[in-house]
């Protein structure tokens with residue numbers, strides 16, 4: 001017995017991948033099957049987590065949750081523009097401390113893929129390139145030319161040297177097992193013709209010449225040089241990826257989009273856990289040995305870090321939501337998938353695959369090592385019809401569009417379409433301690449041309465003007481009209497027209513706000529038109545021109561432009577007046593930004609007036625103080641009644657908000673914004689808002705965020721709840737909790753179930769937060785759920801028919817029964 005116990009713990013050890021980092025050097029190589037770390041083949045479950053997209057206080061918790069979700073690898077970019085904002089001046093402080101982030105990952109025992117880019121896309125300002133790179137004479141980004149390759153090499157060398165110095169590469173005892181150069185270059189390569197091809201080869205050789213102790217990858221690079229692994233990015237790499245471009249390269253998936261990032265104006269986006277699980281299971285069934293979730297935790301684009309029009313919240317639909325809370329069932333369903341694949345590890349990594357096509361939709365893949373391990377994937381690719389498939393003498397039920405995983409070629413431990421884990425939904429609750437905010441305001445003065453020192457005949461190009469030091473620049477001109485120039489009828493107004501190359505603008509005539517215009521992520525340019533009131537004598541036209549992040553993709557990124565371009569006044573007595581070349585004054589930034597009104601010191605520089613009653617001014621600053629909200633839940637600020645601007649708490653930027661840009665569904669794309677607890681003090685926290693166009697701060701609300709609404713939705717058909725596995729010879733024996741246990745529910749933290757909000761045994765429908773009773777419902781549903789769960793931290797609700805209705809009284813005996821419950825968790829008092 002002692003021997004088999006030891007065997008069991010060995011198996012468990014290797015299954016759990018508790019790779020304790022004793023800082024021992026690890027060689028990293030690969031072959032056609034997988035990555036080989038320290039001589040061992042590895043299945044790698046990876047997630048993208050970006051250090052600058054959260055305060056460092058959040059790193060340990062997010063990495064821990066990724067590890068609990070079954071990940072053994074974290075992938076991050078290195079963000080050039082935050083590390084070298086000014087040429088030769090480096091910043092690795094706070095949430096930019098990439099070394100500390102990597103060491104935290106190592107401390108928790110996970111590996112790292114370092115994507116140094118330096119071009120990273122990532123919905124990040126200018127794809128990670130610092131602004132100054134644009135001003136290097138004669139530079140063409142991402143192509144073979146001296147200025148670019150000089151700077152790319154210099155930066156890459158700096159990053160690699162830093163990692164080497166800190167001993168972060170696996171052969172040095174660190175966690176980095178892979179590095180990436182460039183990023184999705186195939187998307188733009190053709191635009192650079194011969195210099196594109198030359199650049200790929202140069203980049204590959206440059207990378208390996210800097211460090212060749214770990215494998216280098218290039219994603220979306222089907223012609224990657226022989227010493228570089230090309231990898232797949234996308235939603236369905238099992239179907240779309242033609243495989244690596246060499247027999248000795250493993251099949252790796254570096255970006256598996258867990259949803260779709262949002263730009264302002266977009267409707268919500270979802271990607272179901274079942275769909276992600278299906279794609280990943282298929283990829284592993286087809287020789288894949290590494291998958292990476294892009295993103296596993298998206299976080300927040302604080303400050304001005306996002307690329308054009310990208311929302312401040314990033315990949316909130318990932319397994320960990322923007323607030324770091326488990327998005328269920330996505331997080332658990334993927335954790336269960338990783339467990340099922342890991343149980344199949346030996347067969348997958350050392351067995352030989354055979355594929356049996358049963359019919360057009362059904363496929364059986366077996367990985368078998370003669371005489372020892374065997375694992376199987378049963379795939380039903382039909383989108384609507386379930387099927388029953390015969391495999392080695394047994395019948396297996398396969399729901400529509402699903403893969404079942406059998407780590408011993410006998411027992412289904414996982415089906416991608418069948419969610420057994422708990423669901424939850426998110427609640428935003430007004431904070432008690434931080435309510436009744438009292439606001440003060442300060443209105444910016446709209447400048448006239450005489451107050452703006454930088455003069456030019458026509459409006460200057462906006463990117464070159466701001467050099468990305470601010471989203472804003474003022475443009476102003478003045479025009480004299482005689483009474484006879486203006487329309488005689490008072491009901492006919494002249495029209496101001498501004499053709500802009502992007503991204504947005506607010507226009508003012510004689511100091512009065514007249515309107516706002518903007519483009520969108522796809523079409524950045526737009527034409528602003530608005531009737532205006534002009535007076536005889538001198539009139540001032542002022543424009544607050546805005547960028548909303550620099551573009552991050554496409555070829556020739558250094559040749560993009562923005563700002564007002566052609567300006568006319570139409571409907572004058574003499575027709576249209578072109579004022580483009582009327583002499584313009586310019587100034588970068590707004591006054592409050594330069595004086596840092598959002599900081600403690602800066603706020604003292606102006607006189608704030610209390611807001612009493614409704615207010616609605618353009619270019620207006622608002623300030624309030626609040627106490628740290630009760631409890632430990634994450635926090636948000638609700639901005640739905642404001643329009644567009646920026647927010648700060650205690651001087652820390654919360655990013656851009658934009659509630660006035662409605663999606664086709666008539667809703668702002670984002671109206672709650674994350675306030676990290678790390679930004680707060682117990683009392684006297686200062687919230688400052690800069691509103692560009694109007695809006696009433698009275699409706700701004702500080703909220704606590706929870707996922708205390710938990711649900712379970714399971715059907716009679718579901719794989720068993722496997723507690724653990726024992727190995728008996730060549731077989732696995734499942735230790736199941738109880739084949740008929742039913743729905744398991746657990747409250748987050750130490751909370752208890754205080755209310756059963758919904759329970760139906762029959763054919764209920766809907767999603768967690770919005771469940772509805774179907775045509776079949778047992779009258780005892782609520783009673784059973786309450787008896788089992790009220791007052792408990794976790795509970796199990798049985799799904800056996802007998803518990804609900806005597807067979808003779810079952811109102812709908814012929815359907816597959818579903819049990820759906822929704823509970824509310826709360827603190828025990």
Ligand SMILES: *[C@@H]1O[C@H](CO)[C@@H](O)[C@H](O)[C@H]1NC(C)=O
Pocket residue numbers: 137138
């Ligand atoms: C840039 O290119 C132009 C034209 O090829 C050349 O005349 C000029 O010297 C170059 N400038 C620098 C700084 O290399």
Ligand SMILES: *[C@@H]1O[C@H](CO)[C@@H](O)[C@H](O)[C@H]1NC(C)=O
Pocket residue numbers: 243286287353
């Ligand atoms: C998987 O690998 C096996 C053995 O190397 C090969 O025969 C097979 O074609 C591969 N399958 C796919 C889908 O690439």
Ligand SMILES: *[C@@H]1O[C@H](CO)[C@@H](O)[C@H](O)[C@H]1NC(C)=O
Pocket residue numbers: 239360361381383
């Ligand atoms: C599975 O079905 C999808 C359409 O739903 C199709 O695009 C794909 O090629 C199919 N895959 C296989 C292996 O038949």
Ligand SMILES: CC(=O)N[C@H]1CO[C@H](CO)[C@@H](O)[C@@H]1O
Pocket residue numbers: 120121122123255257259260261294
């Ligand atoms: C569809 C999608 O989400 N694509 C994104 C995948 O991830 C990269 C980040 O490197 C983005 O740039 C893509 O837009």
